[in-house]
Amino acid sequence: MRATWQIFRRELGAFFTSPMAYVVMTLFLIIMGFFFFVLTSRFTQSFGEMMMWAQMQGMPPDFNFNANEMILEPLFYQAAVVLLFLAPMLTMRLFAEENQLGTVELLLTCPVRDIEVILGKFLASLTVVAVMFALTLVYPIFTAYQTSLEIGPILTGYIGLLLLASAFLAVGIFYSSLTENQIVAGALTFATLLALWLIAALVQTDAVTGGLQSFLTETSIILRYEDFARGVINLGDGLYYLTITALGLFLTVNVLDSKVH
């Protein structure tokens, strides 16, 4: 654990002393801010129109306008989409750079275990993502200042995002360990995550039916996120993301181990 902590600190420092973390966070906040603005504007505008209509009709203002469902739930989905693009940017450097510079052998011959190295790098990248998500807390806080919000769905949304991010990052770290070219690592990560994502679209077509449809539904990385965004913690979904994470890290250990051997 000590070695993991040391590597975690070093990697986190590398993130925040290089432009990478700032660029990724800035992009993330710009895109998320845009979505939040659009969703909030649309919500308030529709609600205002309905209020006026109700007043004109002499009806009580009893509508199904829920800020959790109409602003924050779509926002969580958008965060997942944005993460699909940004996660490879965060992970492509982690081992590919070490491979390119030849420092990976040095790292692996140090008196630290492979898993400690991998965990240190993984947790550092996850922390960057967590900081990114923490900055978006301003959106629910602003909304809560305007109306009453349900805390439960917000918490589950963030828990789901963190689990999703950990799965993305683990896949990214695996590809980063395979190559010394950061672009290739990023592209492979993006392609794999996109494939897992697009399974959702495939499931909704007539092309797949029966058992294959059920299998693909359970495999889709975004369909597993739906419950979290709606405020439901599903143990199976959580385990799915943890499994992807564990498999990604396990395969990375194997790749690094093969370099030593």
Place this chain on the structure above:
Amino acid sequence: MWKSIVGIIAAFAALFGLAAKFLGLDQADSSLWVTIPLGIAVVGAVLWLILSHRAIGRLAASRSARYGVNMFALSVIVIFIAVMLNVIVTGKRVQWDTTSNQRNSIAPQSQSVVEALGEEILVTAHIPPEMDRSPLAPINSQIFNGLMEMYRSQSSLVSYRIIDARRNPQDAEGLPSPVQPGDIFVTLGDRTEKVEPYRASNLEEKITRAMIAVTREGESTVYFLTRRGEAIFESDQTGQGLDQLRDALETELYGVETIDLLEAGEVPEDCSVLFIADSSYQFTDADLSALTAYLNRGGQVIACVDIEPLLMGLADSALVPYLEQFGCEVGTDIAIEQSLADISLRGNVSFSYSPDFSTGRFSRTNDITRDLFDPVEIRMARSVSADDLPRGVDADLLLSASPSSWAEQGLDMFKLGRVSVGDDAIQSSVPIAQIFTVEVADHPAVFTPVAPEVMTEAAPTQPLTLIETSPEEVIQEPTEPLEISPVEPDLGLSLDDVPMDPGGSVDGGREPEETEEPEPVPPARILVIGDSTLLADALMVPGLTGNRDFILNAVGYLASETDLIAIRPRDTINTGFTLSPFRMRVLVLILLGMPLVIALMGAVVQSLRRRAA
């Protein structure tokens, strides 16, 4: 050289064969399209292995190959364990709904239904693709899938499928035809039930009811007390019929029958609930004797008692003094809401008893009213109190008037349309409906025949004075009490057959048979409502009032089918808001400022690094 050629040919042949299989050429034309290339591939592979055996042997003996095989085997094992773990956990469907109104979970009633399933139940929906594209469609795949996943989260015995019966009619085989777009069917074994017409908001309720229908053994029957030939169900222009109530009960899969106790002599064995909806029903001794026998074998009764006979100068229902033995006091009053007191009071004042209005309230401690949502509309209700409950009787308040109402006792003034909170008023939240649970072993129902002259004193023109005399005069000291034994309740089925001892006890003087254990009698329950107009067609329209849900819940509760208690739709909580121009500017400032600050921080850090370098 030859090795490579053979290998390439084998690979291409294999690819060709698999492509032909995928395209279905083996079925469309000839199986040779697949067998020949795959045969070539197999032969080529074998040849390649023979020609390359030395190279393969060297590779297999190498250290990296052994390591690779080990790693591959380890990876396969780990992936297999991970997949199995996911399959098990996903199949269990353990989840927590964190929304405040549990809108992402099925209702407790639905949960209990699916948890009790003993075999697999299949829900089939005919949703063609065009319904998914139409915003006006009552259902689409997303809504259906979302709801069915909630069911599946409770039980792996629930499965579902979406079919397109027009494109793939074979998928609709076994379903009752014709299968229309939007139709949903629930199948359990060889029993299939079509889900009743639904809206998106009550789809869960309808599917759950269909599930109950296919799983239920036998049928529950509700009997309405009526005189022969009286058409109490037929709707009329004033909306006073009970047609809607009958439809609602039949929709809930109850059998609905009428019974004249004068003719039948007893309440039938298959009666789940006896409904006394007609407050003008003239009870005879035979009626009350049959009712007594029914209660003493654990009968379930809904009794509506109106004030209208008293307002019309008629005698009060004989049911009123009868109910007193259970501690039920039906008042000679009318609940009036203060805010409505200045409205003309003759006939059409409506009171809403709902938590959403200040005019009344539900009891939230009873299964019947716990989840009621829409207001129950009651007109001219009289109070139903539970006073001095005898041993073995328990009462549960269901509906009461609001704290701002009063119970007007001056019926003469009421008839004139002039009432006020004065001496004749009881200023309190009077109870309107109560359910009395009677442990007949401790407190058997008793009926004493009343002298005919007492019952026939009431003349159509007689004023309200009747109510002052009724309780004490109607119930006299029993000279020959007719008591039904709680020990052998079955004997009470027909009073004529019951041997009586001089003291009037049914089983008095008889030696109990030692070999037969008496069957325990379930508690009798009597729901007394101080009004019958709430059952009228005009007030039973679904979605307009909560009357329908209230009555259906009550029938379900009394018939011990709490699963059938109406499922309240989980409406989204309204948290709409608008933004003033100032707050909108604040929002824009936050949304622009945050990334700007982060970008500036990055620039500063880079600048400091360069300087340090």
